[in-house]
Amino acid sequence: MEEFVSFSVADTEKFAETLAERLKNGGYLALFGGMGAGKTTFVRGLVKALCPECLELVHSPTFAIVNEYRGSSIDIFHFDLYRLTDEDDLYSTGFYDYGEQKSLIITEWSELFEDIIPENAIRLKIEHIGENGRRFTVC
Ligand SMILES: Nc1ncnc2c1ncn2[C@@H]1O[C@H](COP(=O)(O)OP(=O)(O)OP(=O)(O)O)[C@@H](O)[C@H]1O
Numbered sequence: 001m002e003e004f005v006s007f008s009v010a011d012t013e014k015f016a017e018t019l020a021e022r023l024k025n026g027g028y029l030a031l032f033g034g035m036g037a038g039k040t041t042f043v044r045g046l047v048k049a050l051c052p053e054c055l056e057l058v059h060s061p062t063f064a065i066v067n068e069y070r071g072s073s074i075d076i077f078h079f080d081l082y083r084l085t086d087e088d089d090l091y092s093t094g095f096y097d098y099g100e101q102k103s104l105i106i107t108e109w110s111e112l113f114e115d116i117i118p119e120n121a122i123r124l125k126i127e128h129i130g131e132n133g134r135r136f137t138v139c
């Protein structure tokens with residue numbers, strides 16, 4: 001188990017950039033942590049490292065469900081599962097098609113769909129420590 005404590009948005013982005021090394025060839029990142037935990041902030045740091053040309057597209061996909069960041073070296077599909085009610089909903093988003101390409105899939109609110117997380121996923125839990133503190137645990 002690996003832990004990192006962040007005290008600011010900048011810390012969180014920097015931590016994401018270090019984790020990017022492990023995801024540069026694609027894979028699955030499952031983010032856990034409630035409202036305002038810092039999931040989208042973390043994704044911004046990751047995209048900064050893996051697909052800087054896509055940086056301005058990064059925002060919470062709460063309404064779109066999935067944001068696509070297609071870069072020169074990797075395609076990133078950033079999901080927010082918060083508004084989905086079941087796997088049929090997820091199927092409609094094309095979730096199961098994205099996995100067939102070499103790409104990085106990220107899900108916010110992974111706790112709502114535990115069953116879909118692949119074995120080889122990197123699971124990252126984010127917890128609040130006061131207002132600006134966040135504990136990241138890779139498991
Ligand atoms: N150390 C920190 N790391 C990340 N965000 C922080 C930190 N300290 C404060 N914040 C603030 O917390 C908020 C995190 O928002 P963000 O959109 O990343 O959360 P989220 O987990 O994606 O939430 P949601 O579930 O609503 O999508 C931002 O307003 C950010 O400024």
Ligand SMILES: [Mg+2]
Nearest residue numbers: 039040060108
């Ligand atoms: Mg978010």
